[in-house]
Amino acid sequence: MWDLKEYRIAGSAGEAVAMMRRGPGKGVYIAGGTDLFLFPPTCDYVVDINHAGLSDIVGSPDGDLFIGAATTLHDLATNPLVNRFAGGLLSEAAAHCGNRPVRSTATIGGNLCNALPSADLAPALLALDAVCYIADEDSQESLPLEDFFTGPRKTVLDGRLLVGIALSAEAAKRRALARRLTRSAEDIALVQVAVALEVIDGRVGAVRIALGSVAPVPMRAMLAEAQIEGELLSDLTPDRLADAGLIAASECDPIDDHRASAEYRREMVGVLTRRVLASALAWNPSDDKEGGAA
Amino acid sequence: MKIDVRLNGRDTAWEAPAGATLLAVLRDGGPNPARMISVKRGCETGDCGACTVLLDGQPVNSCVVAAGRAHGHEVTTLEGLAADPLMISLQKALVDHAGVQCGYCSPGMLISLYHLLRECRAAGVRPDDHAIREALSGNLCRCTGYVKPVAAAAAVAAALEAVQAAAPGKGTVAS
Numbered sequence: 001m002w003d004l005k006e007y008r009i010a011g012s013a014g015e016a017v018a019m020m021r022r023g024p025g026k027g028v029y030i031a032g033g034t035d036l037f038l039f040p041p042t043c044d045y046v047v048d049i050n051h052a053g054l055s056d057i058v059g060s061p062d063g064d065l066f067i068g069a070a071t072t073l074h075d076l077a078t079n080p081l082v083n084r085f086a087g088g089l090l091s092e093a094a095a096h097c098g099n100r101p102v103r104s105t106a107t108i109g110g111n112l113c114n115a116l117p118s119a120d121l122a123p124a125l126l127a128l129d130a131v132c133y134i135a136d137e138d139s140q141e142s143l144p145l146e147d148f149f150t151g152p153r154k155t156v157l158d159g160r161l162l163v164g165i166a167l168s169a170e171a172a173k174r175r176a177l178a179r180r181l182t183r184s185a186e187d188i189a190l191v192q193v194a195v196a197l198e199v200i201d202g203r204v205g206a207v208r209i210a211l212g213s214v215a216p217v218p219m220r221a222m223l224a225e226a227q228i229e230g231e232l233l234s235d236l237t238p239d240r241l242a243d244a245g246l247i248a249a250s251e252c253d254p255i256d257d258h259r260a261s262a263e264y265r266r267e268m269v270g271v272l273t274r275r276v277l278a279s280a281l282a283w284n285p286s287d288d289k290e291g292g293a294a
Numbered sequence: 295m296k297i298d299v300r301l302n303g304r305d306t307a308w309e310a311p312a313g314a315t316l317l318a319v320l321r322d323g324g325p326n327p328a329r330m331i332s333v334k335r336g337c338e339t340g341d342c343g344a345c346t347v348l349l350d351g352q353p354v355n356s357c358v359v360a361a362g363r364a365h366g367h368e369v370t371t372l373e374g375l376a377a378d379p380l381m382i383s384l385q386k387a388l389v390d391h392a393g394v395q396c397g398y399c400s401p402g403m404l405i406s407l408y409h410l411l412r413e414c415r416a417a418g419v420r421p422d423d424h425a426i427r428e429a430l431s432g433n434l435c436r437c438t439g440y441v442k443p444v445a446a447a448a449a450v451a452a453a454l455e456a457v458q459a460a461a462p463g464k465g466t467v468a469s
């Protein structure tokens with residue numbers, strides 16, 4: 001059994017941080033606990049954030065979304081605002097995590113704070129320019145998700161609380177798609193690729209290509225993005241997309257393990273990036289302005 | 295720590311170690327006289343679903359939920375649903391379809407299927423095989439091969455739809 005001295009239940013974000021900083025000894029936050037109970041860290045107390053008002057998904061009139069850190073994966077998978085945001089990229093990613101009972105308690109915050117290279121929500125959130133809101137006793141910070149992860153199982157938090165994730169309305173209209181490669185449906189992903197891009201008057205605007213399980217942290221393939229951004233749709237031949245895939249493959253930094261070799265993962269980054277880009281570019285063309293659809 | 299929980303419809307107080315899982319308290323611990331032995335200890339890693347219970351009506355793997363998480367909440371185990379007509383029809387169907395062999399997974403499966411059918415009944419929809427399989431995605435069964443439990447759930451779903459359709463003032467529900 002997990003040898004804990006105390007289980008503290010926080011009634012607000014402020015109280016959670018105060019309970020964490022109060023000591024004595026070492027504490028960790030607990031949300032769903034689906035990661036913590038598998039690998040219980042040595043510590044004296046936990047601070048439960050499930051009653052801290054961090055479980056809501058709030059949409060602004062402008063179309064921005066704020067997702068509390070303790071929002072469950074089941075809520076992400078089924079919430080209408082999240083279902084509609086960028087083609088439901090995030091809902092889809094959440095729906096693929098674990099199994100139904102795990103999704104009842106596992107949270108978005110736990111998925112990110114656990115900081116596994118294979119965290120399933122990370123590529124989708126990177127592709128949507130997610131911003132992290134972080135709180136400490138007398139300071140607050142917001143930073144792009146790209147800067148949140150510092151290594152496998154490491155983040156910038158250092159005892160601070162992840163309050164939630166904001167998505168800007170700008171990302172809501174992106175064509176977004178993702179693919180993950182696994183050995184079996186419930187295994188950890190070997191390679192994850194998420195793409196979100198906008199097409200304006202036949203030209204590609206912002207492009208995000210996010211990769212998971214192929215580097216110490218979830219990452220963006222920015223050199224590959226630059227190959228696509230600003231290009232005319234008509235210029236993006238299959239060869240050009242294949243090139244972008246090769247560039248993404250050169251940007252990642254996978255490891256060998258019992259699931260797959262680094263070489264295989266790298267090659268699959270190229271293949272999946274090409275395929276996901278091709279699908280995203282061809283996705284629902286009638287929705288675009290120049291398509292003149294109703 | 296002291297945990298106030300509504301267990302199977304009854305207000306209960308547990309005294310549990312701070313690091314205990316909900317599974318540990320339900321099966322072995324606390325001053326609750328009736329041990330909830332329908333809640334099985336399987337993998338203890340959230341993979342097999344033998345320990346599935348309802349927390350505020352949602353299915354959870356009690357082996358990866360902190361006991362403290364239940365403080366101020368409602369927990370339902372199979373014991374608490376023993377007289378529930380929907381649960382009784384599911385149990386009968388599982389037996390009739392030979393969906394129970396060793397039986398170790400059955401309480402967890404029944405909780406998952408009960409949750410699915412109750413949600414579908416409330417929404418006025420009939421779950422298809424895909425929805426049933428999705429609901430059972432967290433319940434590992436080493437004996438039945440899943441075909442028979444899925445057929446059992448489909449039979450109960452069909453019966454529910456027939457009852458709803460026959461209810462006065464209600465049309466046929468969508469599938």
Ligand SMILES: Cc1cc2nc3c(=O)[nH]c(=O)nc-3n(C[C@H](O)[C@H](O)[C@H](O)COP(=O)(O)OP(=O)(O)OC[C@H]3O[C@@H](n4cnc5c(N)ncnc54)[C@H](O)[C@@H]3O)c2cc1C
Nearest residue numbers: 031032033034035036097098107109110111113120162340
């Ligand atoms: C059977 C099973 C299957 C799984 N399948 C998948 C899968 O397919 N894909 C996947 O990505 N993951 C999977 N997981 C892992 C896990 O369920 C997810 O990562 C989940 O989102 C973790 O959330 P949690 O709330 O349970 O985290 P917890 O266990 O509560 O916390 C995880 C870590 O984050 C910290 N933390 C949590 N919230 C905060 C916060 N707000 N601020 C600061 N720190 C915080 C905790 O201190 C801890 O270190 C699976 C787990 C199980 C048991």
Ligand code: FES
Nearest residue numbers: 336337338343357
């Ligand atoms: S014992 Fe809990 S899921 Fe296996």
Ligand code: FES
Nearest residue numbers: 395396435436437
């Ligand atoms: S009946 Fe034996 S594990 Fe399912």
